[in-house]
Amino acid sequence: MxxxxxxxxxxxxxxxxxxxxxxxxxxxxxxxxxxxxxxxxxxxxxxxxxxxxxxxxxxxxxxxxxxxxxxxxxxxxxxxxxxxxxxxxxxxxxxxxxxxxxxxxxxxxxxxxxxxxxxxxxxxxxxxxxxxxxxxxxxxxxxxxxxxxxxxxxxxxxxxxxxEYSATFSRRALNIAERSVGILVHGFNSNNASKIARIIYEETNVGAVAITDREKILAFVGIGADHHKLNRPISSQSTLDSMNNNDIIYLDGKENPYQCSISKDCKLGSALIIPLRTGDEVIGTIKLYEPKRKLFSTINMSMAEA
Structure with missing residues (x-):
């Protein structure tokens, strides 16, 4: 009515x-x-x-x-x-x-x-x-x-x-799910996280993908891999806030500035940080990055939030 x-x-x-x-x-x-x-x-x-x-x-x-x-x-x-x-x-x-x-x-x-x-x-x-x-x-x-x-x-x-947007969204999400199924069954470690990060990177075409546990970087693929080293302790306050508050954080590089906490010469200009949960427990994060002067696509943002 x-x-x-x-x-x-x-x-x-x-x-x-x-x-x-x-x-x-x-x-x-x-x-x-x-x-x-x-x-x-x-x-x-x-x-x-x-x-x-x-x-x-x-x-x-x-x-x-x-x-x-x-x-x-x-x-x-x-x-x-x-x-x-x-x-x-x-x-x-x-x-x-x-x-x-x-x-x-x-x-x-x-x-x-x-x-x-x-x-x-x-x-x-x-x-x-x-x-x-x-x-x-x-x-x-x-x-x-x-x-x-x-x-x-x-x-x-x-x-x-x-x-068309919904179809693209569903196709990417399904592809990621199909390619990722069963990987984390063998444990949430650097080797398995690297496989997941590579799949997300290939399916979303973002600038870079990182996966962390609550303490360190488990995987990093894409721009900035030269200084985002595996097993490096988390130094980004935004990543810690995302895990502590169980909240998605989007740093668009404009209204919400993004600055790499590892290298001032980093070419990444924006980040989307998603808490990674198992049940009600936050065990880490998945982080999507885009280089400077490139915006996140709406599809990738929606898919990440979902």
């Missing part, structure tokens, strides 16, 4: 803004209000579509003009049209069509044609209504239809990016 209320608020706002940003023509307003009404119906169904359209229509009615009643009715009708199409596709088992930009284009196109017909039928005098529709029909039908389709296209692009 909460998501339907959110849809109502969002697309009612679209309707109202579409009116305010409209162009005054012959005591009427050429606008993009239909985008909010139709999209509200497509996403929320008939009830939400009616509510969005009615809200946008009543707002338009308060602004007056000889088309006030006609626009109030037509905007409500556009929301209902979107809601009817929502029901239609759900009943046909084709809900994916609700997110098809071309479907959205045609639904909005039909809704705008209906609006023009309502203006001709309801607005008086007819001659003035006919003149208005002759002037605004083509640009409003095209602008609203294209605008709604573009809006849906943007949502689709975001969805595709998220799915």
């Amino acid at each position: 909460s998501h339907k209320f959110s849809i109502y608020v969002l697309f009612s706002s679209f309707c109202i803004l579409g009116t305010y940003f409209g162009l005054q023509i012959d005591d009427a307003i050429a606008n993009t209000r239909a985008i909010g009404a139709v999209m509200g119906g497509l996403f929320g169904g008939p009830v939400v579509g009616f509510a969005v359209g009615f809200t946008g229509g009543m707002h338009r009615y308060t602004l007056g003009g000889f088309t006030d009643v006609a626009c109030a009715i037509s905007t409500t009708a556009e929301g209902v049209i979107g809601g009817i199409m929502h029901l239609y596709f759900l009943q046909k088992g084709r809900k994916e069509q609700l997110f098809n930009p071309m479907v959205v284009f045609y639904v909005t196109f039909v809704a705008e044609v209906v609006q023009m017909l309502i203006i001709l039928i309801v607005a008086k005098p007819f001659d003035q209504a006919y003149t208005l529709v002759s002037n605004i029909a083509a640009p409003m039908i095209i602008a609203n239809s294209v605008g709604a389709a573009l809006f849906m296209s943007i949502l689709q692009d975001r969805k595709t990016i998220f799915e």
Whole structure:
């Protein structure tokens, strides 16, 4: 229910803004209000579509003009049209069509044609209504239809990016898990930690990977291996804080400065420190590094935190 209320608020706002940003023509307003009404119906169904359209229509009615009643009715009708199409596709088992930009284009196109017909039928005098529709029909039908389709296209692009991101995330995590399974069964020591660090390094393509226990470096692979020597005692306060607080620490090199505690000439510029747990006990850390002037990828950060 909460998501339907959110849809109502969002697309009612679209309707109202579409009116305010409209162009005054012959005591009427050429606008993009239909985008909010139709999209509200497509996403929320008939009830939400009616509510969005009615809200946008009543707002338009308060602004007056000889088309006030006609626009109030037509905007409500556009929301209902979107809601009817929502029901239609759900009943046909084709809900994916609700997110098809071309479907959205045609639904909005039909809704705008209906609006023009309502203006001709309801607005008086007819001659003035006919003149208005002759002037605004083509640009409003095209602008609203294209605008709604573009809006849906943007949502689709975001969805595709998220799915690709999730697939990459899952693939990397699965690869690491498959390659690492069974290694630590033989003990948490330098030899096994080096194998794990090498796998993480190869799968994530970060600048460097280190694994420590609670006292010393067990493994290090990548940039800086010349001075991050194995069995060297932990000297980084951030690493100690991560273990003591059981907390992930991200040193981005900007807002949270990173400076290698071993060598001032170290080429590493940022670090992500993850406490390594067995049950509720922190037994060490896994540390991912990137060189200076290179940011951590969002995928690697999310995967490390997971």
